[in-house]
Amino acid sequence: MPMMINPLRYPGAKRSLSNYIDALLQANHLQGCTFFEPYAGSAAVGLELLQRNQINTLVLCEKDILIYAFWECVFRDTDRLCEKIERVNVSITTWHELQPYREMTVLGDAELLELAYAGLFFNRTNFSGILKANPIGGIRQQSKYAIDCRFNKGKIIEIIRKLAAYRDHVEVYCNDALFFMRSQDQRFLNENCFAFFDPPYYEKGAQIYRHYYTNQDHVQLANYVRRVHHLNWLISYDDAPYICGLYGDTGTRYQPMFMDYSCASRVRTTGQELLISNLPLPPFAIGEAENL
Ligand SMILES: C[S@@+](CC[C@H](N)C(=O)[O-])C[C@H]1O[C@@H](n2cnc3c(N)ncnc32)[C@H](O)[C@@H]1O
Structure with a gap:
């Protein structure tokens, strides 16, 4: 398999x-x-x-707009999503900057690509991938595990591109x-x-x-x-x-x-x-x- x-x-x-x-x-x-x-x-x-x-x-x-937006962009806006992942600074500063996206509940509140990016960021930097949790390593980043320890940009981009090849066989709805x-x-x-x-x-x-x-x-x-x-x-x-x-x-x-x-x-x-x-x-x- x-x-x-x-x-x-x-x-x-x-x-x-x-x-x-x-x-x-x-x-x-x-x-x-x-x-x-x-x-x-x-x-x-x-x-x-x-x-x-x-x-x-x-x-x-x-139903979760951050997860919906992520999948929609994986299949319909692959290049721009991958470019954003390539450029992201995986830090506690970025985690704080993206907080407003966790407050949003309606799709029209932000551009889809920004929601997708925030969704992936919180998924890969929070405890257990829980969107409403705190970051790995805590807010003060004093643990031996840092916020970026689960954020392997190259691997994430590689997987997204591989999945995106199936775009004609995937429909995504919110x-x-x-x-x-x-x-x-x-x-x-x-x-x-x-x-x-x-x-x-x-x-x-x-x-x-x-x-x-x-x-x-x-x-x-x-x-x-x-x-x-x-x-x-x-x-x-x-x-x-x-x-x-x-x-x-x-x-x-x-x-x-x-x-x-x-x-x-x-x-x-x-x-x-x-x-x-x-x-x-x-x-x-x-x-x-x-x-x-
Ligand atoms: C148990 S998880 C699904 C996990 C998924 N099978 C996987 O392999 O990752 C349940 C999901 O349902 C979503 N959800 C919660 N309420 C919903 C609703 N009313 N309609 C659609 N999705 C909803 C949650 O956001 C969550 O992503």
Whole structure:
């Protein structure tokens, strides 16, 4: 398998599900499909499947304008984005200068390229890639880890250029996931479609993302997948009793799996994830974790 590449270090990225979802598509004759990621984040699975030529079109939707702008510019304004990355001074001064972009919530508040640049900057310089977190090394930069320790310009630019070559196969939208998916209904009739829903975590979403879900939002997602027709879908969640309760009566399939399975110790630790789908779900093979 080719090495997965992604310019974002994203909290909750589902790279480890790529092999599993790849196998799921193959088992259901969905190779070459239009693959929707309505909670895009780093779009780790979709971009991996695109590079494996397992899907034809990747449709990304993301509510966070900094993340949306980043992907839009990766695919539609590649050169200018790469030039900005090449020139950036990765310092605490730049981190402070870019603060106004973290306050913006509406796309029209700034040029898209500036939003994209700020989104990437905060993603690569903040703790764990969390956009609303403090910088690596702290505000005072007194730690042994400096703000630029995760900002390898050459590598980031190389990855962006490689991904940009797929631009004719990628659509990027800034919207609420469910509002967006309802607008795509006609496509589900006309195209071979698959949707991978990876909503904000039930337990920790509010700590990690700038947009997260209330209980009512989680209910709405469950109601949406109950009613959507002509669409094959998979949802990944943290394994919370509240979420299990939402899907218990839908006739869908569950597959608990352990995302942070440790290959070294071969011990299952905490952090169980839940997969829910309207397709038959094969068991998660432990061996797959070794391909992570
Ligand atoms: C669990 S993360 C997705 C991670 C992604 N699968 C990956 O591999 O990187 C959830 C994402 O949903 C986004 N989000 C939150 N609320 C949203 C909404 N109402 N509509 C669309 N995206 C939303 C968050 O900003 C976050 O990027």
